[in-house]
Amino acid sequence: MATLSDLQPAIVFKYFQELCNIPHGSGNIRAISDYLCSFAEEQGLRFVQDEAGNVIIYKPASVAGSEAGDSKEPLILQAHMDMVAVSVDDRDMTAVPIVPLIDGDHIYADGTSLGGDDGVGVAYIMAILASDDLVHPPIEAVITTDEETGMDGARALDPALLSGRRMINLDSEEEGHILAGCAGGVRVYISHDFGNVEPASGRVIRMDIYGCAGGHSGNEIHKRGANANVIAGVLLGKLCSVCDTRLIYISGGEVDNAIPKVAYLIAAVNGDITNEDLSLEISKTMDEIISRYSGSDPGMRIDMNIINSNGLHNAAETFNDRCMLSSAATREIADMFNDLPNGVIAMSPDVEGLVETSLNLGVITFEETKIKLQYSVRSSIEDDKAALIGRLRDIAEKAGAVTEVNGDYPGWKYRKDSKLRDCLEKVYRDMYGKEAVTEAIHAGLECGFFSKALPGLDCVSIGPDMQDIHTTSERLSISSTARSWDYLCRVLAELC
Numbered sequence: 001m002a003t004l005s006d007l008q009p010a011i012v013f014k015y016f017q018e019l020c021n022i023p024h025g026s027g028n029i030r031a032i033s034d035y036l037c038s039f040a041e042e043q044g045l046r047f048v049q050d051e052a053g054n055v056i057i058y059k060p061a062s063v064a065g066s067e068a069g070d071s072k073e074p075l076i077l078q079a080h081m082d083m084v085a086v087s088v089d090d091r092d093m094t095a096v097p098i099v100p101l102i103d104g105d106h107i108y109a110d111g112t113s114l115g116g117d118d119g120v121g122v123a124y125i126m127a128i129l130a131s132d133d134l135v136h137p138p139i140e141a142v143i144t145t146d147e148e149t150g151m152d153g154a155r156a157l158d159p160a161l162l163s164g165r166r167m168i169n170l171d172s173e174e175e176g177h178i179l180a181g182c183a184g185g186v187r188v189y190i191s192h193d194f195g196n197v198e199p200a201s202g203r204v205i206r207m208d209i210y211g212c213a214g215g216h217s218g219n220e221i222h223k224r225g226a227n228a229n230v231i232a233g234v235l236l237g238k239l240c241s242v243c244d245t246r247l248i249y250i251s252g253g254e255v256d257n258a259i260p261k262v263a264y265l266i267a268a269v270n271g272d273i274t275n276e277d278l279s280l281e282i283s284k285t286m287d288e289i290i291s292r293y294s295g296s297d298p299g300m301r302i303d304m305n306i307i308n309s310n311g312l313h314n315a316a317e318t319f320n321d322r323c324m325l326s327s328a329a330t331r332e333i334a335d336m337f338n339d340l341p342n343g344v345i346a347m348s349p350d351v352e353g354l355v356e357t358s359l360n361l362g363v364i365t366f367e368e369t370k371i372k373l374q375y376s377v378r379s380s381i382e383d384d385k386a387a388l389i390g391r392l393r394d395i396a397e398k399a400g401a402v403t404e405v406n407g408d409y410p411g412w413k414y415r416k417d418s419k420l421r422d423c424l425e426k427v428y429r430d431m432y433g434k435e436a437v438t439e440a441i442h443a444g445l446e447c448g449f450f451s452k453a454l455p456g457l458d459c460v461s462i463g464p465d466m467q468d469i470h471t472t473s474e475r476l477s478i479s480s481t482a483r484s485w486d487y488l489c490r491v492l493a494e495l496c
């Protein structure tokens with residue numbers, strides 16, 4: 001059976017195999033960081049290992065072996081050393097190596113994620129640093145830690161270690177695509193503690209929203225699909241408008257950066273309205289919602305159950321330890337839901353089809369007397385991100401809720417003029433006789449931290465074809481890895 005040592009370019013796959021041998025899931029980066037330092041030492045290259053474990057390695061310019069002096073502008077090459085380490089059988093990923101296997105044109109790992117993201121980027125950098133037959137400008141190689149769990153390495157990096165103002169990030173997953181911008185983001189929590197509850201009484205209505213398409217809150221927010229949490233809020237508002245409603249429970253979603261597929265709410269309803277009329281009123285709203293999302297979320301369903309009319313008894317039986325908020329508090333929550341924005345806020349004026357600013361109500365939790373909403377807010381414009389956070393804070397305050405913000409990371413604004421991007425586009429055209437796809441994404445990359453820390457930075461992100469990253473089905477294309485290596489080497493020569 002073929003192994004990585006049979007593959008070309010041999011030097012790239014040699015280093016990729018060495019990386020696989022050292023467990024390097026996020027949070028477990030000491031060994032891989034030390035390995036990179038030993039590598040630099042062996043190569044006789046100057047390096048720095050900082051407190052966060054980031055490794056910066058410096059290599060002078062080279063004209064096919066002879067040092068060309070350092071008159072040229074340095075080029076930063078950047079990748080991250082950590083990976084999302086998952087296995088099919090809960091094995092201890094801090095103890096076992098990755099075992100890469102070959103299937104046709106693909107490398108995958110035996111029962112685990114492969115770590116092509118971003119091991120192949122690190123392997124490219126090592127191959128460049130170790131080769132003496134390449135033509136390249138002075139290199140400042142930056143290999144960061146813990147990208148996958150909050151970009152902690154990039155966050156902690158001292159910009160004084162870098163003099164370059166042009167950078168190629170090697171953490172993309174699609175050959176022929178040149179990334180030229182990304183969004184910044186932040187998590188925003190809105191919580192409201194009502195303090196007072198009373199035992200649930202009256203008829204009880206339960207509404208379930210499920211089967212929404214979901215998706216990544218950055219990459220898929222432009223589809224303007226259904227957000228189950230937002231729909232739960234709309235339905236609560238509708239209930240409040242037709243009868244006296246007291247919220248018992250509301251919940252939905254799992255993480256802030258996924259569009260929630262499922263949510264549900266339970267409320268006590270009082271007043272003269274019959275079950276039939278209540279059903280009729282709510283069904284109208286349900287039908288409107290379902291038809292509105294029939295294109296984006298054909299599988300979406302909403303179930304409504306009014307848990308019997310002799311209310312009290314059944315309610316106590318079903319929710320015997322449940323309490324309910326007052327109708328005023330319920331109304332306050334419904335109004336807050338109604339006021340809070342969600343989804344796409346603005347599209348980019350520079351890049352067609354690119355979302356510039358958005359937010360996603362990813363999670364609703366309800367504990368005793370406290371409701372908590374968790375948002376992922378994104379924008380490629382820092383001021384717009386701050387403005388949206390301010391808007392959320394104002395709405396929350398008006399409703400008597402408290403706002404908390406964490407996990408802030410900066411965006412990387414698309415530059416209309418970029419010499420570096422022009423160079424990469426030209427080399428691609430020369431090699432393949434067609435145009436590369438230049439694009440910006442509405443998700444986070446470490447380039448945002450570098451753009452913020454290094455004013456005027458000219459930056460791109462590229463990488464070979466990978467599929468299903470962050471999962472045990474992760475695959476890396478061998479031929480694409482080889483082509484992307486040739487491409488990268490041509491780009492380096494062109495940048496001299």
Ligand SMILES: [Zn+2]
Nearest residue numbers: 117118147171
């Ligand atoms: Zn990555």
